[in-house]
Amino acid sequence: MSEFSALDTTASDTERQEQIVATLVDAFSDLMTAAPDAFRTKFRKMAADPFAFYRGSACLFYADVAGVEDPWIDERTSRVWIQGDLHAANFGTYMDAQGALIFDVNDFDEAYLGHFTWDIQRFVASVSLLCWRKAFSDEDIEALVGTYVRSYVEQVRWFAEHSRDESFSLRLDTTEGRIREVLQRSRLNSRVSLLDSMTRVQDYDRRFREGDGVRRLAAEERDAVCAAFEAYRATIPDDKRYSSIAYRVKDVVGKSGFGIGSAGLPAFNVLIEGFSEALDNDIVLSMKQGNVAAPSRVVTDTGISDYFLHHGHRTALSQRALQAHADPLLGHTTYGGTGFVVSELSPYTADLDWSDLTEPDEIGAVVDYLGRATAKAHCVSDRDSDQSLVPFQTEDAIIEALDGREEEFVAWNTDFARRYSEQARRDRSLFVDAFRNNAVPGVRSTGVSRTHA
Numbered sequence: 043m044s045e046f047s048a049l050d051t052t053a054s055d056t057e058r059q060e061q062i063v064a065t066l067v068d069a070f071s072d073l074m075t076a077a078p079d080a081f082r083t084k085f086r087k088m089a090a091d092p093f094a095f096y097r098g099s100a101c102l103f104y105a106d107v108a109g110v111e112d113p114w115i116d117e118r119t120s121r122v123w124i125q126g127d128l129h130a131a132n133f134g135t136y137m138d139a140q141g142a143l144i145f146d147v148n149d150f151d152e153a154y155l156g157h158f159t160w161d162i163q164r165f166v167a168s169v170s171l172l173c174w175r176k177a178f179s180d181e182d183i184e185a186l187v188g189t190y191v192r193s194y195v196e197q198v199r200w201f202a203e204h205s206r207d208e209s210f211s212l213r214l215d216t217t218e219g220r221i222r223e224v225l226q227r228s229r230l231n232s233r234v235s236l237l238d239s240m241t242r243v244q245d246y247d248r249r250f251r252e253g254d255g256v257r258r259l260a261a262e263e264r265d266a267v268c269a270a271f272e273a274y275r276a277t278i279p280d281d282k283r284y285s286s287i288a289y290r291v292k293d294v295v296g297k298s299g300f301g302i303g304s305a306g307l308p309a310f311n312v313l314i315e316g317f318s319e320a321l322d323n324d325i326v327l328s329m330k331q332g333n334v335a336a337p338s339r340v341v342t343d344t345g346i347s348d349y350f351l352h353h354g355h356r357t358a359l360s361q362r363a364l365q366a367h368a369d370p371l372l373g374h375t376t377y378g379g380t381g382f383v384v385s386e387l388s389p390y391t392a393d394l395d396w397s398d399l400t401e402p403d404e405i406g407a408v409v410d411y412l413g414r415a416t417a418k419a420h421c422v423s424d425r426d427s428d429q430s431l432v433p434f435q436t437e438d439a440i441i442e443a444l445d446g447r448e449e450e451f452v453a454w455n456t457d458f459a460r461r462y463s464e465q466a467r468r469d470r471s472l473f474v475d476a477f478r479n480n481a482v483p484g485v486r487s488t489g490v491s492r493t494h495a
Contacts, residue, residue, distance in 0.1 A: 059472040062102060063482055066473075069101035069339065073307065074484040080298070081485045085477050088470075092463075093130075093171045095470035100127045100152055100336035102469070103164060106462075108340035114451065115157050118439035121346075123363040123432060125419055126152030126337045128161040129168035133412055134393040135228040138211075138367035139282065143225050143390060145212040145411070146365065147419045153360030154337040155346050155431060158420055158440055159455075163462070165416065166190060166455050169409060170463035172396060180460070182402040187459045189406050191452045193413030195444065201421040201437040210422065211366065212415055220404065221394075221411045228392035234322045236389035241293075241313065241324070248324050250295045250313060257296030259310075267294050267310050267377065271329065274375035274384045277358065279426040282370035290315040292324065307331045308380075311387070326387040327371060331380055332357045349431060352381025361385075362427035364419045 053061070067074070074081045088098040096103075125132065125147050132149045166187045173183045201210070214225050241248040250256060259267065268291055275289055293313040309330040316323035332353025341347070350356035354374035362368045371386040399405050421437040423429060444451055480486045 055468075055472055058469065059476050059481075061105075062099075062469055062473050063476050065102045065105050066099065067483055069334070069336070071484060078485050085473075085482070085485060089474045089477060091175060092467045092470040093168065093175060095473055096168060096171055096466045097127075097129055097131060099469070099473075100164070101339060103167075103462075104160070104336050104340045106465075107160060107163060112157060112159055113454070114159050114443050116439075116443055118434055119159075119443045120157050121155050121343075121432060122158040122420055122436050122439070123360060123423070124154060124156050124158065124161045124337065125150065125364060125416075126154050126156075126161070126335055126360075128165045128416065130165065130172050130396060130412075131168075131393070133415060135225055135391055136365075136369070137228075137388060137390040138365075139370045140367050142211070142213055142367075143228055144367075145217065145221050145225055145394075146415050148391070148393075150357055150361040150364060151333045152336045153357065153364060154335040154341065155343075156337040156341050158436070160337065161416060161420070162191065162194060162455055163458050165412070166459035167462040167466065169405075170459040171466055173402075173405065174463060174467070176400060178402060184456050184460070186402060186405055186409055187456045188452050190409040190413040190416075191455050192448070193410045194417045195448050195451065197414040197417035198421060198437050198440050201417065202435070202441045210418060212411055212418075217411060219407050220399065221408065224392050224394055228390050231389045231392070233325075233389045236326065236387070237322070237324055240311070240326060240387075243321060247292060248313060248321055249293045250311065255298045256311075257298070259294060259296055263296075264294050267312070267329070270375045270377040270382065271312055271384075274329070274373045274382075277355075277373035277375065278371070282426065284317065284370070287315055287319070288317060288325070297328070297330075307333060312384075325371070327384055328387050329375070329377070329382050329384045331377075332374075332383050335360075346431060352376060354381030354383040356381075357383040358385075359428055362424040363429065363432070364423065366418070366422045366424055368424040368426070 070081065084098060088095045127149065128147065132147060133145070134148045135143055135145050136148065138144050169186055169190065170183050173186060212221060214222060217225065237248065240251060242251050252258075271291060275283075291312060291314055295311050297309045297311045307330055309328060312327045312329055314325050314327060316325040332355075334353060335356065338347060350359070352374070354376070358372050358374040361372060369385050369388070371384070373384045375382050375384060394408070399408065420440070476482055477485075
């Protein structure tokens with residue numbers, strides 16, 4: 043029997059619309075005030091379809107699921123490192139610290155500690171929405187959700203039964219089909235191509251190009267950013283630090299124009315020397331203000347919230363906890379009294395493209411891998427991660443909680459996916475009506491200026 047009863051599906055459209063608006067305003071009011079144009083763009087992107095709305099409204103998801111009875115949660119399984127915004131578009135490739143191309147979860151802006159089930163619920167609802175958009179039958183969607191959840195459980199059990207779990211990853215030699223194609227595609231990228239797209243060579247050295255979303259800094263601001271960058275260097279684990287020449291700053295610019303999830307967040311790009319003075323070894327780093335993680339809005343444990351110095355610190359530590367052999371340039375700093383996360387803009391990233399996945403069998407093979415990738419994120423951390431917040435083996439805690447009820451767990455998530463995707467389709471319509479009629483305080487849907495002849 044479903045326990046998905048905390049979300050009041052009997053609420054009137056007016057009541058639900060007011061809840062949607064209030065939740066978005068509560069989550070984003072400061073950023074909306076600072077960058078209303080960025081949030082108009084964010085909201086118009088969210089209005090495009092139910093999946094886009096779902097991607098941009100993680101805060102609403104957590105407001106809904108926080109009160110849902112969860113039979114799989116105990117003292118340990120409620121305190122797991124989670125990605126926090128695990129939808130179908132948040133998977134892709136990266137090059138790990140050992141030089142291997144890995145397919146895994148990405149985007150750790152919302153990462154936090156919470157129910158391990160929240161990542162699974164958020165993902166399966168996203169699959170349901172994505173496949174509804176592709177006109178899949180309810181039966182096919184339920185089968186795909188089941189494939190994902192069973193793969194997740196199977197991989198968690200593998201981690202519980204094997205030592206050296208950090209040896210597992212989705213690589214070129216352990217994948218096939220569409221996931222291997224994504225990894226192969228990322229091999230075609232190069233550092234020089236990335237540098238040439240963002241920089242130009244002038245007087246025998248590189249500088250950032252001018253362009254949309256790029257802002258030159260006045261001397262005082264540049265000096266402050268460089269000081270924040272120097273402080274960041276101390277946050278890199280000792281065994282991942284490069285020689286001092288690598289961190290020599292060559293250029294700094296302000297950056298804007300992020301995706302749905304990072305609208306309004308101040309950011310800078312920093313060009314550094316890299317592994318040698320050869321121009322093809324230069325490295326571009328992103329220094330972005332840390333966001334308030336959506337799960338943190340419903341997790342009340344002050345032992346967790348008080349642990350983090352700031353949201354940049356939380357983002358960097360969470361990524362190390364969720365990603366084996368994490369980016370050696372990953373770190374954090376403060377700028378203007380606010381936390382920022384620093385990481386490389388790697389040329390070796392390639393996102394999973396769902397647009398040409400059109401048949402259930404194709405997607406079934408993909409979600410099997412994504413279930414395993416989710417299990418890896420929950421169970422395998424970087425050796426430099428701080429695990430004092432999770433003083434137990436996550437895989438053991440999860441398997442003990444499931445305790446032979448795996449098929450019940452599959453059914454519970456399948457039911458949630460169906461119900462919440464229905465709710466998200468309704469919510470998107472209510473959101474569009476609210477936004478287009480200027481019912482979202484602080485971000486008006488601007489009209490066209492009219493002139494008369």
